[in-house]
Amino acid sequence: MKEEALQKARQLDEQDQLSKFRSEFHFPQKNGKDCIYLCGNSLGLQPKRTSEFVNEELQKWQKWGVEGHFTGDKPWVSYHQNAKPYLSKIVGAHEHEVVAMNNLTTNLHLALASFYRPSGIRSKILIEKGAFPSDFYAVHSRIKVSGYDPEQNLIELEPSDGSDYLSTEEIIMTIEELGDELALVMFPGIQYYTGQLFNIKKITEVAHKVGAFAGFDLAHAAGNVPLSLHKDHADFAVWCTYKYLNSGPGGVGGLFIHEKHGRNTEMPRLSGWWGHDAEARFKMANQINPIPTVDGWQLSNVNILSHASHLASLSVFEEAGMENLRAKSLRLTDFMEELILNSEVLNNQIKILTPSNHEERGAQLSIYLTNHGKSVFEYLIERGVILDWREPNVIRVAPVPLYNSFTDAVNFVKILEEAISNEG
Ligand SMILES: *Cc1c(COP(=O)(O)O)cnc(C)c1O
Numbered sequence: 223m224k225e226e227a228l229q230k231a232r233q234l235d236e237q238d239q240l241s242k243f244r245s246e247f248h249f250p251q252k253n254g255k256d257c258i259y260l261c262g263n264s265l266g267l268q269p270k271r272t273s274e275f276v277n278e279e280l281q282k283w284q285k286w287g288v289e290g291h292f293t294g295d296k297p298w299v300s301y302h303q304n305a306k307p308y309l310s311k312i313v314g315a316h317e318h319e320v321v322a323m324n325n326l327t328t329n330l331h332l333a334l335a336s337f338y339r340p341s342g343i344r345s346k347i348l349i350e351k352g353a354f355p356s357d358f359y360a361v362h363s364r365i366k367v368s369g370y371d372p373e374q375n376l377i378e379l380e381p382s383d384g385s386d387y388l389s390t391e392e393i394i395m396t397i398e399e400l401g402d403e404l405a406l407v408m409f410p411g412i413q414y415y416t417g418q419l420f421n422i423k424k425i426t427e428v429a430h431k432v433g434a435f436a437g438f439d440l441a442h443a444a445g446n447v448p449l450s451l452h453k454d455h456a457d458f459a460v461w462c463t464y465k466y467l468n469s470g471p472g473g474v475g476g477l478f479i480h481e482k483h484g485r486n487t488e489m490p491r492l493s494g495w496w497g498h499d500a501e502a503r504f505k506m507a508n509q510i511n512p513i514p515t516v517d518g519w520q521l522s523n524v525n526i527l528s529h530a531s532h533l534a535s536l537s538v539f540e541e542a543g544m545e546n547l548r549a550k551s552l553r554l555t556d557f558m559e560e561l562i563l564n565s566e567v568l569n570n571q572i573k574i575l576t577p578s579n580h581e582e583r584g585a586q587l588s589i590y591l592t593n594h595g596k597s598v599f600e601y602l603i604e605r606g607v608i609l610d611w612r613e614p615n616v617i618r619v620a621p622v623p624l625y626n627s628f629t630d631a632v633n634f635v636k637i638l639e640e641a642i643s644n645e646g
Pocket residue numbers: 325326327328354356357410414439441442462
């Protein structure tokens with residue numbers, strides 16, 4: 223690693239309009255120093271303001287007890303409303319199309335209950351081969367619960383030409399081939415393993431053309447890349463908020479339901495009292511009257527401490543702006559990729575699985591170690607570089623534009639080079 227790279231990185235950090243946000247976050251420490259944290263795709267860092275937001279609710283509880291439901295400027299009974307203005311910008315939707323609730327997999331099951339209703343030959347679900355296990359389990363079990371055979375009805379699409387990722391053309395062709403046997407297409411926004419960003423608009427368009435629904439798992443896309451779920455006509459989307467959205471471990475999940483379905487109170491769904499007409503809720507009348515928005519899919523009253531933590535981080539996103547974050551993210555990930563590809567030490571020792579076209583990826587590079595194993599990852603962790611390991615031989619690094627710097631990228635690549643050269 224050349225001294226020039228470090229100088230260049232320092233210069234880029236100085237010019238970076240978003241560099242001030244780094245000080246908004248707590249960094250884990252190792253050997254008395256801030257870690258080089260490249261794991262925001264797994265668990266985002268804690269914003270310093272999170273404790274204020276959570277403490278505010280703890281104090282409200284101390285002071286008011288149950289009255290907190292109706293007291294103060296953020297009464298608990300409608301606390302979920304607070305996130306909507308922020309979330310709607312992050313996923314590109316109307317406020318009445320997004321809500322934070324439950325966790326990702328729970329929300330996926332709720333969406334599947336409404337959007338996977340097989341009948342006759344229209345009974346298949348298309349997903350990508352190598353989908354995140356929880357998504358696979360969710361669709362597999364939903365097919366079974368519906369009385370259909372997952373072996374026949376769960377189609378896993380694999381790249382045809384030995385490529386590491388799927389082309390949009392392959393996806394489109396498969397959807398067209400499946401035609402009226404297809405009930406639902408479910409794809410990630412960004413694939414967790416390869417880091418590939420999928421074309422939500424195109425996939426949705428073709429799914430609709432053959433009469434299927436299109437749903438998306440945005441676990442790795444929400445807060446990472448700009449999205450436009452409403453304009454792209456996605457039927458539903460789910461996400462978690464503890465990755466790029468920094469809501470904390472196990473933080474509340476998110477759900478998008480397009481308004482064309484939200485308005486339809488006849489849409490079959492699994493119901494709970496929080497999805498029902500808020501005015502009538504406490505009359506306890508047991509009359510079914512779903513809220514005619516995404517809120518109609520809510521089950522339970524709001525998990526306030528988790529929502530408070532979520533809201534704290536959303537307020538940081540609001541200040542930074544998704545478009546600014548994406549602009550920096552493209553530069554930062556490109557910069558890191560260039561350092562890796564230009565490194566003589568890493569040459570022939572690694573292969574980047576993530577698409578090289580930066581329009582087809584977010585803030586992630588998945589690096590396959592050709593000749594080395596997990597000891598490289600262990601060396602990095604020991605030296606204070608936090609990233610994640612995926613079997614068989616992949617390290618995933620996420621240079622997050624909110625709190626990572628260009629200098630982080632240089633330091634990471636330097637330590638990766640050390641790890642590889644030490645092993646010879
Ligand atoms: C992180 C992640 C999950 C996690 O699901 P939870 O219900 O939040 O535990 C699910 N699917 C994908 C694609 C993920 O990346």
